[in-house]
Amino acid sequence: MSGSVVPLAVPELGGNERAYVDECLASGYVSSVGPFVERFEREFAASVGAAHAVACVNGTAALHVALRLAGASADGYVALSTFTFIASANAVAYTSARPWLVDSERTTWNLDAEALHDEVVRRAKAGEPLPQAVEVVHVLGHPAQMEPLLALRDSYGIPVVEDAAEALGARWTEGPLAGRSVGTAGLFGCFSFNGNKIITTGGGGMIVTNDAELAQHARHLTTQAKTSRRGYLHDEIGYNYRLTNIAAALGVAQLEQLPRFLGRKRQIAAVYDAELTHLPVTLPPSVSWAESSSWLYSILLPESVDLEGLLNRLEGAGIQARPLWPPLHRQQPYLCAEVLGGAVADDIYARGLSLPCSVGITADEQQRVIEELRRALR
Numbered sequence: 001m002s003g004s005v006v007p008l009a010v011p012e013l014g015g016n017e018r019a020y021v022d023e024c025l026a027s028g029y030v031s032s033v034g035p036f037v038e039r040f041e042r043e044f045a046a047s048v049g050a051a052h053a054v055a056c057v058n059g060t061a062a063l064h065v066a067l068r069l070a071g072a073s074a075d076g077y078v079a080l081s082t083f084t085f086i087a088s089a090n091a092v093a094y095t096s097a098r099p100w101l102v103d104s105e106r107t108t109w110n111l112d113a114e115a116l117h118d119e120v121v122r123r124a125k126a127g128e129p130l131p132q133a134v135e136v137v138h139v140l141g142h143p144a145q146m147e148p149l150l151a152l153r154d155s156y157g158i159p160v161v162e163d164a165a166e167a168l169g170a171r172w173t174e175g176p177l178a179g180r181s182v183g184t185a186g187l188f189g190c191f192s193f194n195g196n197k198i199i200t201t202g203g204g205g206m207i208v209t210n211d212a213e214l215a216q217h218a219r220h221l222t223t224q225a226k227t228s229r230r231g232y233l234h235d236e237i238g239y240n241y242r243l244t245n246i247a248a249a250l251g252v253a254q255l256e257q258l259p260r261f262l263g264r265k266r267q268i269a270a271v272y273d274a275e276l277t278h279l280p281v282t283l284p285p286s287v288s289w290a291e292s293s294s295w296l297y298s299i300l301l302p303e304s305v306d307l308e309g310l311l312n313r314l315e316g317a318g319i320q321a322r323p324l325w326p327p328l329h330r331q332q333p334y335l336c337a338e339v340l341g342g343a344v345a346d347d348i349y350a351r352g353l354s355l356p357c358s359v360g361i362t363a364d365e366q367q368r369v370i371e372e373l374r375r376a377l378r
């Protein structure tokens, strides 16, 4: 057995990354003005099937701007999944809106859209304040069920912002959204290009929308809301959130490889599914109506398994595995946030385990992971 470590998820940088970054250096365009930023936006928008894309310094910044433009403010609250990476909630908090944490459903581990729908309808009938927006996270790359959320939008004008940070390439395959990529069903879709995401720019993010005016406004906010070409005039409080040309150059090169990356991610997931199906574990969500990006392969262990002990054992065997996220209602900054349910998210966290699934993982490395799990769970 090799003594090398099998990493959880590391980037693959074997394409035109170096050539394009060299081009930036040779041209002197290293900052936020430069041809790769617009090219990355154009090619990204085409890739997901959105009319417009706005490149940002990271996914959290993309969410912050999108939520602000969707109407999140100190006057109200935003509904989102309690089972997600903390950045989803931080972006809400940056707008000064209060996060309303919604439990997961069992089928996809995503926000329980039906429970949310029914509670919002109840609040509307009772004359209570309604959420300013719904931020739906496509958790671990699996598309969320959208119909109840789009129904809320149609009935009450509550906009939907998609946190698609983990879900580049995922899509719906049945129903009214069939054929559409995640990120294009809401008013805005936001993506992340952090080092462990489907594609990476080192750090980066993207907002997509089909609304030309909103795209223009988003771009304006990411560039300090500057109004004049020459002078220093600004018409509102903006941010220094625009992606740099160097990062965008990486993004263009990574995007060229997206089909291969997605193919590998899904292949790796299929191998795990086939090999782990005989173990007493719950495999990752899979439904007939959507196709996941298979971003981070994660299973649920039986309750009897000591997760901490298993993580130690895997680490000892040179395998980088990770627990899932503690739900936001268990996290220090959000202990006082309002919660709708929470027991399902608690259970997913208590039993969840993410396994190595880098695009570049070898068949031998994957077999090592599978063998070690088999031995541990026997």
Ligand SMILES: *Cc1c(COP(=O)(O)O)cnc(C)c1O
Pocket: 058, 059, 060, 061, 084, 085, 087, 088, 137, 163, 165, 166, 191, 192, 193, 194, 203, 204, 205
């Ligand atoms: C990674 C991630 C983000 C934040 O993206 P950054 O680029 O790291 O700022 C937001 N939401 C979810 C669900 C994520 O996984």
